[in-house]
Amino acid sequence: MPYIPHTPDEVREMLDVIGAASIDELFAEIPAELRPKSFDVPPGLTEMEVRRRLERLAAKNRTDMSSFLGGGFYDHYVPSAADMLLARGEFYTAYTPYQPEASQGTLQAIFEYQTAVARLFEMECANAGVYDGGTALYEAVMMAVRHTRRKKVVVSEAVNPIYRIVLATYTKNLRLTLVTVPHMRGSDDMAALTQAVDAETAAVVVQNPNFFGTIQDFTSLFSTARDQGAVSILSGYPVLQTVLKTPGAMGADIATAEGQSLGLPLSFGGPYLGIMTCRKALVRQMPGRIAGRTADASGRTGYVLTLQAREQHIRRQKATSNICSNQALCALRALVNLCLTGEEGLTRQAALSIENAHYAAMRLCCIPEITLLNRDLPYGNEFTAVFPINAKKIVRALADEGIVAGFPLGRYYPGLENALLVCCTEKHGRDEIDRLARKVEKAL
Amino acid sequence: MSTVFAKSVPGREGVWPEKPRTEPVDFIPEGLLRGRDANLPSLSELDVVRHFTRLSSKNYGVDSNFYPLGSCTMKYNPKFTEEVAALPGFSRLHPLAPQLPGGGDMVPGALEVMYETEQLLCQITGMAAFTLHPMAGAHGELTGALMMAAYHADKGHAKTKIICPDSAHGTNPASAAIAGYEVVSIASKDGIIDPEALAAVLDDQVAGVMMTVPNTLGLFERHLPRIVELCRAADALLYYDGANLNAILGKLRVGDAGFDVVHLNLHKTFGTPHGGGGPGSGPVGVSERLIPYLPISRVFKDEAGRFSLRYDYPKSIGYVAPFYGNFGVMLKAYAYILRLGGEGLTRVSENAVLAANYLRKRLDDLLDVPFDRTCMHEFVASAERQGKNGVHALDIAKALLDRGYHAPTIYFPLIVKEAIMIEPTETESKDTLDAFVTDLREILALAETNPAAITAAPVTLPVGRLDETRAARAMEITDDLG
Numbered sequence: 001m002p003y004i005p006h007t008p009d010e011v012r013e014m015l016d017v018i019g020a021a022s023i024d025e026l027f028a029e030i031p032a033e034l035r036p037k038s039f040d041v042p043p044g045l046t047e048m049e050v051r052r053r054l055e056r057l058a059a060k061n062r063t064d065m066s067s068f069l070g071g072g073f074y075d076h077y078v079p080s081a082a083d084m085l086l087a088r089g090e091f092y093t094a095y096t097p098y099q100p101e102a103s104q105g106t107l108q109a110i111f112e113y114q115t116a117v118a119r120l121f122e123m124e125c126a127n128a129g130v131y132d133g134g135t136a137l138y139e140a141v142m143m144a145v146r147h148t149r150r151k152k153v154v155v156s157e158a159v160n161p162i163y164r165i166v167l168a169t170y171t172k173n174l175r176l177t178l179v180t181v182p183h184m185r186g187s188d189d190m191a192a193l194t195q196a197v198d199a200e201t202a203a204v205v206v207q208n209p210n211f212f213g214t215i216q217d218f219t220s221l222f223s224t225a226r227d228q229g230a231v232s233i234l235s236g237y238p239v240l241q242t243v244l245k246t247p248g249a250m251g252a253d254i255a256t257a258e259g260q261s262l263g264l265p266l267s268f269g270g271p272y273l274g275i276m277t278c279r280k281a282l283v284r285q286m287p288g289r290i291a292g293r294t295a296d297a298s299g300r301t302g303y304v305l306t307l308q309a310r311e312q313h314i315r316r317q318k319a320t321s322n323i324c325s326n327q328a329l330c331a332l333r334a335l336v337n338l339c340l341t342g343e344e345g346l347t348r349q350a351a352l353s354i355e356n357a358h359y360a361a362m363r364l365c366c367i368p369e370i371t372l373l374n375r376d377l378p379y380g381n382e383f384t385a386v387f388p389i390n391a392k393k394i395v396r397a398l399a400d401e402g403i404v405a406g407f408p409l410g411r412y413y414p415g416l417e418n419a420l421l422v423c424c425t426e427k428h429g430r431d432e433i434d435r436l437a438r439k440v441e442k443a444l
Numbered sequence: 445m446s447t448v449f450a451k452s453v454p455g456r457e458g459v460w461p462e463k464p465r466t467e468p469v470d471f472i473p474e475g476l477l478r479g480r481d482a483n484l485p486s487l488s489e490l491d492v493v494r495h496f497t498r499l500s501s502k503n504y505g506v507d508s509n510f511y512p513l514g515s516c517t518m519k520y521n522p523k524f525t526e527e528v529a530a531l532p533g534f535s536r537l538h539p540l541a542p543q544l545p546g547g548g549d550m551v552p553g554a555l556e557v558m559y560e561t562e563q564l565l566c567q568i569t570g571m572a573a574f575t576l577h578p579m580a581g582a583h584g585e586l587t588g589a590l591m592m593a594a595y596h597a598d599k600g601h602a603k604t605k606i607i608c609p610d611s612a613h614g615t616n617p618a619s620a621a622i623a624g625y626e627v628v629s630i631a632s633k634d635g636i637i638d639p640e641a642l643a644a645v646l647d648d649q650v651a652g653v654m655m656t657v658p659n660t661l662g663l664f665e666r667h668l669p670r671i672v673e674l675c676r677a678a679d680a681l682l683y684y685d686g687a688n689l690n691a692i693l694g695k696l697r698v699g700d701a702g703f704d705v706v707h708l709n710l711h712k713t714f715g716t717p718h719g720g721g722g723p724g725s726g727p728v729g730v731s732e733r734l735i736p737y738l739p740i741s742r743v744f745k746d747e748a749g750r751f752s753l754r755y756d757y758p759k760s761i762g763y764v765a766p767f768y769g770n771f772g773v774m775l776k777a778y779a780y781i782l783r784l785g786g787e788g789l790t791r792v793s794e795n796a797v798l799a800a801n802y803l804r805k806r807l808d809d810l811l812d813v814p815f816d817r818t819c820m821h822e823f824v825a826s827a828e829r830q831g832k833n834g835v836h837a838l839d840i841a842k843a844l845l846d847r848g849y850h851a852p853t854i855y856f857p858l859i860v861k862e863a864i865m866i867e868p869t870e871t872e873s874k875d876t877l878d879a880f881v882t883d884l885r886e887i888l889a890l891a892e893t894n895p896a897a898i899t900a901a902p903v904t905l906p907v908g909r910l911d912e913t914r915a916a917r918a919m920e921i922t923d924d925l926g
Contacts, residue, residue: 001784001787001788001791002522002783002784002788003519003520003522003715003784003870003871004791004792004795004870004871005871005872005873005874006795006798006799006873006874010873010874011795011798013874014798014799014801014802014874015798017802017805017806018798018801018802018805019805020801020818023794023797023798026794026797026798026801026818027695027794027797028818029664029666029818030664030692030695030696031669033669034668034669034696034700034701035695035696036570036694036695036696036697036700037570037697037700038567039567039568039694039697039786039790040567040786041564041567041568041781041785041786041789042782042785042786043785043786043787044782044783044784044785044786044787044788045782045783045785046783047522047524047783050524050528050779050782050783051524051527051528051779053782054528054531054557054775054778054779055531055533056553057533057553057554057556057557058531058532058533058534058553059533059553060533060552060553060556061533061534061537061550061551061552061553061554062549062550062551063532063533063536063537065550067538069538069540069541069544071540073538073539073540075536075538077461079459079489081459081489081492081493083530084493085492085493085496085497085500087526088496088497088500089505089506089507089508090500090501090503090504090505090507090508091500091503091505091719091720092505092521092717092718092719092720093505093506093507093508093511093518093521093717093718094503094504094505094506094511094718094719094720095511095513095516095518095718095720095721096718096720096721097720097721098513098851098853099504099841099842099845099850099851100907100910101842101845101902101905101906101907101908101909101910102503102504102509102845102850102851102902102905103502103503103504103720104499104502104503104905104906104907105499105500105501105502105503106503106720106721108445108447108499108502109496109499109720111447111921111922111923112447112448112449112923114921114922115447115449115922115923115924116484118922118924119482119483119484119922119924120482120484122480122482124922124924124925125921125922125925126921126922128721131579131580131583131765132579132765132766133766134763134765134766135579135583135765142622160766162763162766162767163766165762165763166762166763166764166765166766168762169590169739169761169762169763169764170586170590170622170764172590172761172762173590173593173623173624174624175624215472215476216476217475217476241478241482242478242482242484243468243472243477243478244472244476244477244478245475245476245477245478245479246478249478249479265530265535265536265772266535266536266537266538266539267529267534267535267537267771267772268534268537268538268539268541268551268554268767268768268771268772269539269765269766269767269768269769269771270539270579270723270765270767270768270769270770270771270772270773271579271722271723271770271771271772271773280919280925283919283921289721290921291921292915292916292918292919292920292921293915293918293920293921293926294910294911294912294914294915294918294920295910295911295914296907296908296909296910296911297908297909297911298908300906300907300908301907302906302907302910303910304910304912304915306912306915306916306919306921307916307919307921311614312582312614312615312617312618313613313614313615313856314614315614315618316614316617316618316627317617317618317620317621317627318621319614319618319621321618321622322582322583322585322586322615322618322619322621322622323580323582323583324580324581324582324613324614324615325580325581325582325709325711325718325721325722325723325724326580326721326722326723327579327719327722327723328719328720328721328722328723329717329719329720329721329722329723330719330722330723332720335448336492336496338484338485339448339458339484339485339487339492339495339496340458340459340487340489340492341458341459341460342456342457342458342459342460342484342485342486342487343481343482343483343484343485343486344457344458344460344486345458345459345460345461346482346484348460348461348462348463348464349461350468351464351466351467351468352461352462352464354466354468354471354472355464355465355466355471358466358471378471378472378473378476380472392545395544395545395546396545396546399544399545399546399550404538404541404544404550407540407543407544408544408545411543426461
């Protein structure tokens, strides 16, 4: 049997030591009436057969198209060296570093990852990551609820709608009030958000760039939140964060993000990485693992998991979160990617993505009857185009040409059926964008 | 070893894309742009490759060391599954693609993988349906607890409590609390759940009882049929924590046994790598009566054999994840299950249990085993006896590190003093197990004759024992703090 090394002779020897006549005897405690009524799992296959089957299934998916689909999940270039380094068994076949002396590789990497994301967002502290950007936002809200002991959470409608649905699922049994403040033509309604934040508010939650691609400054909103004793939470986009005003500079208390853009494959939604950073005053409310620097008795620098009194294996039902396994290997991948690309490389990725998006918007807006949802506001590598017809029709027509034109917003924003969210990264060439524009014009 | 930031040399070229023709400030007002550099590393590709290669050499992993970490099932991770998950037909798929008009036609292979994985997990566990969305075991627990809440609320009787035995993983009470429940702990008797203790607290406010089978002591819960009866009578749902499923594949299907909600850990039982602490995958299976509350989306197969995602389930608890869970992890588990097949999976549990009992027998003259009967895939010993010489479970763990073994889980479960929890898994050869016994015997002999040699361990690793108190006090959690 593959992966099971015991020969019949060895099994015999082991049973003799145990003093059992057969392996069956070891399962004698499971009574006959509890034994499986069926176990209808097909017979095993060779490695070659399984690979062929999976290759056939993979080939049924369409990944050869020219895609302008983003919505919080982006196809940036990943250096080859990242894959090579991540394939090291010493990293990926280890587990949570419970024995620090035998896990300095993982622990130092977590420490470096924490440093990198804290610097990226200009925040003081970071943890080792949670599942993804959506659950990171939920954990941030729970940090705020514990910190303030308040129950009202103000969320902008311009926050990723899928994250908002996740938030609703988790908070249903916790008697929290989620107040959603409608967007205004793709921008956050600052006046309404400011007004909604009061002395009962635990947190205000916004996203930058927001789901429509719009870039804003939340400094004033966060200042109001501070005056009201509420926690300010911003969900960001790591690659663009090299060029955009940071959550730290705006005065956010907690910044979270989906880390996928830092070198993780799209992989149909996971595994991804939930980045969590915060101010020092909130670090004891943070969920999950945190690595810290210390030393051994002879003064050698080393790293350990620290502030563990927050965690479930110590505090059980009083823990800050139930999280145990997180996405450690994804955090390592993000760190490795970030180091390979470096400050300059990442900044170029951001600048090229922004440049391409503006070129695409310019090309599309040259077509009569296509406008931007809010032409007065700045955007990054993603923008919302409005068509004279339902955006789904455009997407359908362009799919026949091998193009994924973007994400139609009608599904989550009634009234915006004609709006399409279009994204570019540094991987798009001008010819590819020109072709998009030509095919859109043809489809109208 | 200095950090990657300390190695940075401003201006050194990494893997850069071409220079843009424009700058962000050409499009975005300056006030919305970043004021200062992020101070991320500037390194050559070789600098980075060498840094991380050296870091990797400071780690123990299954590929390099025996890793008998109890409750974590550190089995060998087959290499071909890594290649399967990296196939561009899977790795390049955008998660929003199925939400596009006609998007289902862009992802049929992925939906088929998810559907088939769900069906296989149903067969393996005897549950009626599965969701693959939870991204780790604890996430599965929370999903399960939310479904239990939805079930009781739908019946018009929202309940307030969940019962966990004192031997439970810490995630069980934590997940129940986060789902809004009060947690009631019950004391074990002879290492297993005492049905009388359970009956005493099983009132009409109990939404569910969370169990691990075999439990964290590696023992089968002998009173399971009685526990099922008690729960049915109280309309409390029975939850199965699948952390220890590696013991019972083909021997017990928890659905047949009467469990209502089950989470599995694909990274434990189904051979996907642990990644230094994730990504995992924690699918949740349910019995017939809980199907309406499963998270959305759900994969649907029509009569023509076409797959689609459906969202129209009004009683669903909603989205527990933005998309479909850790798809890349599912792919590896799916490949693993196909490779082993039904018979192979049964052999997995048989050999895991064989190896654990073999180690238990070979060590039981040296270490106390508090509940010394046939164990399942793991057992818990106690180093209480060694305490008289000032040697504790922690010291034995560190001495094992010196000899090239990852340590077992220590000080868990909480109900055994000086606990050492050993799980060898089915993939370790008898030679490895024998060598481990020899080394552990030597350590325990030294604990008698020269305890200082054990309490000084480890001495062969990059660092000795680290000062955890200092770490918590100084709080240097980034290169810029402390």
